[in-house]
Structure formats: structure tokens, C-alpha cells
Amino acid sequence: MGQAEVAWTAQPSEADVSRPDSFGELLRWLPRLQHVVFTGDPDCAEELDSNDPLGAWASKTWDALLVLQDYAAAKADGRWGRDVHGFLENTPDGCHEWSTRRHARDESEEVRTNPAFWRKRMLPVPASVVQAGRIFMGAHFKIVQFAMISPRMHYYDDTAQSGRIYVGYIGRHLPTGQTN
Numbered sequence: 001m002g003q004a005e006v007a008w009t010a011q012p013s014e015a016d017v018s019r020p021d022s023f024g025e026l027l028r029w030l031p032r033l034q035h036v037v038f039t040g041d042p043d044c045a046e047e048l049d050s051n052d053p054l055g056a057w058a059s060k061t062w063d064a065l066l067v068l069q070d071y072a073a074a075k076a077d078g079r080w081g082r083d084v085h086g087f088l089e090n091t092p093d094g095c096h097e098w099s100t101r102r103h104a105r106d107e108s109e110e111v112r113t114n115p116a117f118w119r120k121r122m123l124p125v126p127a128s129v130v131q132a133g134r135i136f137m138g139a140h141f142k143i144v145q146f147a148m149i150s151p152r153m154h155y156y157d158d159t160a161q162s163g164r165i166y167v168g169y170i171g172r173h174l175p176t177g178q179t180n
Contacts, residue, residue: 020062021055035072036165039124044171064141068165070095075159106138123168137168
């Protein structure tokens with residue numbers, strides 16, 4: 001039916017036996033991650049639960065969060081010196097993996113130059129990161145492809161300064177020229 005990615009979830013390793021079964025649960029679990037901080041609107045994430053009754057999207061999003069946690073931890077302890085995409089291309093042993101095809105380093109030029117689109121990606125971060133409290137988050141994980149919903153997780157890599165990754169959005173695909 002062309003929906004394999006929607007139904008498929010990676011098998012958890014022994015260390016990851018627990019999986020969130022909803023976005024509400026995923027949001028409650030986020031404080032477990034030392035290097036990843038959610039700064040977004042929880043309602044956008046929880047809205048996805050109505051289209052994800054089995055929790056497959058929440059589980060995949062948790063996988064992406066674990067990748068970011070491993071990436072930031074590897075940078076903190078000196079095992080990694082490149083960006084997130086490089087980490088996905090050459091994931092160190094013992095770290096969570098994610099396909100580079102389901103990650104975007106940045107948005108397209110169309111999104112970056114169209115105010116109606118880039119404003120939606122100006123997402124919250126602490127004032128200690130940027131005094132204005134908002135920063136453009138073009139980097140994102142493509143959770144699944146599903147109709148006009150196609151959940152995404154946008155983040156800002158602040159590992160060079162604070163040692164943290166700020167996730168400013170988990171929710172429906174944000175607007176682009178192709179989605180509007």
C-alpha cells in the first residue's frame with residue numbers, strides 16, 4: 001500500500017526496551033535526556049496522537065531524540081567533532097542510528113527566503129542561546145511520510161556553546177510551497 005514507513009518501527013535494542021506509546025508519554029520522558037531540551041509547544045506534538053493510535057510515530061520520534069542525545073554526548077566526551085548529519089553518515093559504535101534520507105541539515109532555499117515559511121521555523125530557545133529567545137531551526141528529522149501530516153522534528157544544535165540540542169518543534173509538517 002506504499003505505507004511501509006508509517007507502519008515500520010525499528011526493533012529496540014536491549015538497552016531501549018521501553019518505548020513511548022504516545023507523544024504525551026514521549027514529552028514526559030524528555031527530561032531523561034541530559035543533552036536534549038524540548039522548547040516547543042507540546043500541543044503540536046500531542047495533536048499527532050490522534051493520527052498515531054499505535055504510537056509508531058512517537059516511537060520513531062523517540063529514536064530520533066536518542067540519536068541527538070548520543071550525538072551530543074559523543075561531542076561532549078570528545079568522541080565526535082562533526083555535525084549531526086556527519087554523525088548519521090558515520091555513527092560511532094554503540095550509538096543510535098538514523099537514515100540520512102530521513103534527515104535534513106537545513107530547509108530549502110524556498111523556505112529560507114520566503115518569510116511566510118521561515119517565520120514558522122523561528123522556534124524558541126533559552127535567552128542564553130539567543131537573546132531574542134527564538135532562532136531559525138531548519139535542521140529536522142523526517143519522522144514519517146503520511147498524507148499532509150508527515151510529522152517533523154526541528155532542532156537547533158547548540159553543542160558548541162551549551163552542550164545541548166534544543167528541539168523547538170515536534171508536529172505536523174510545517175508549511176512549504178509544496179504543502180500549501
